[in-house]
Amino acid sequence: MLKPLLTATLIALPLSLPLTLPATAQDLPPPVVETAVRDHILPGFSALAGSSARLAQVAETDCTGQAETLRNAWGAAFDDWIRVSHLRFGPTEMENRAFALAYWPDSRGTTPKTLTKLFADHDPIITSPDGMGSVSVAARGFYALEFLLYDPKFQTDAGYACALTRALTADIAATTSAISRDWTESYTALILTPGSEYSPYHSxxxxxxxxxxxxxxxxxxxxxxxxxxxxxxxxxxxxxxxxxxxxxxxxxxxxxxxxxxxxxxxxxxxxxxxxxxxxxxxxxxxxxxxxxxxxxxxxxxxxxxxxxxxxxxxxxxxxxxxxxxxxxxxxxxxxxxxxxxxxx
Missing domain, CATH: 1.20.120 (Four Helix Bundle (Hemerythrin (Met), subunit A))
Structure with missing residues (x-):
């Protein structure tokens, strides 16, 4: 969980925040932390951002729910999410990003209910700029998209299903890109410099x-x-x-x-x-x-x-x-x- 004001801190950090380590040897982070960031965290989120971008591109070409290319692209991006889904701190927790990507478990069936309402209303919010950001997290992300790709109930209204599929994939791409970017441009420096001015970690x-x-x-x-x-x-x-x-x-x-x-x-x-x-x-x-x-x-x-x-x-x-x-x-x-x- 993020420390208080961390969200505001990340937003306020300049993009030029250096990723250099402290000068004194005693302040250097141990190899385990550097290795975790370099070999596990950064490549994981970079891969997720890349496969999510490809998913959005595929949806622009073919948004048909049963299209094999679209299902494969969704599966590849979902794979990359599962590989980093345990990293629920820092940039993934900002602005409910993790929930916007993966609202599950859903014990009350909120995702299909919310999707059903969007379809019934032909809600135009999905086509407005940044519209998906205003939609409930239950109707966003990989699990919501699974309904559109694999549940026949959501494939009968082809026109709206196509628009919603494109909106969902674009939203996933934007969210994963933001997470990867924040890790690269700010949070890596913060986690490698505990005790520094902006870091949420004291040690x-x-x-x-x-x-x-x-x-x-x-x-x-x-x-x-x-x-x-x-x-x-x-x-x-x-x-x-x-x-x-x-x-x-x-x-x-x-x-x-x-x-x-x-x-x-x-x-x-x-x-x-x-x-x-x-x-x-x-x-x-x-x-x-x-x-x-x-x-x-x-x-x-x-x-x-x-x-x-x-x-x-x-x-x-x-x-x-x-x-x-x-x-x-x-x-x-x-x-x-x-x-x-x-x-x-």
Missing amino acids: TDEVKQELFKALAMGLQFTSDTRLGRPLGTFERPRPTRAEAWRSGRSQHNVILSLQALRQLALILAEGDANLVSDVEQAFDTAIQQATALDDPIFAGVEDPSKRLKVEILQQTIDLIREQQLANIGNKLGVAAGFNALDGD
Whole structure:
């Protein structure tokens, strides 16, 4: 979560804010922070901005909901979002950007309700300059676009569906571009210079905690939400609560998330050979289990034998949370008792 006034600070920062590091050796950020920014965060958001821009370009050429090229472009951009979706701090949290890209879970069905109203009213707001910025976040981003691409209900009114598809893809492109730009032009300098005038972080330890929290939250979201929601209870499994089941991406998103979290975890292990080996083994086991499910939308949660495999995967991820997170926290010097899911 952003510190107070951080949004205003980021907006006010000059674009020429230098990305140079402090001059004195004792002020230099540790390699783990530099590596996380250079190898994980910046390339992740750059890739997302690039694939989102391509998605918007494809929509301008062919906005038909069932067009394979459009679905593929959406899938590629969505892949890149999943790979950075655990980085919920800094530029992603400004102006509700993360929610505007990914409003899910949606336990009350707000997204289809809001989309239905837009269609019923033929609301012209989507065609006005910056109009999508005034639309509810429930009707923006990758999950809203999934309805237009994969739910026949939203493909009957071809003219409005086309206009809304183009508006949504342009909005996604603008939002992801802003996130990537803010990371490059301002937030990288802020996170690498804790204690400086504009930085929201008072110390390097706070930066480490931010990265550690992102890893912990990513694991929890995949376990509790991506797997927990479709699992429901044994008596009442809920397969249609799985993430992106309409497009058949539920299992795929779990695998992508685990691969991205694996990369961040290995960076945070700071080159400790034993810890790196343990982290690699734990994540590789989880990824292998996720891949072996052969259950794209977790429909198997209603079958006891297939459900067991999903539960075992969830237990494996929870074991990573319990064991490897503790080891990484000790390595980073995260204070005992620090809850990575707490706010600032």
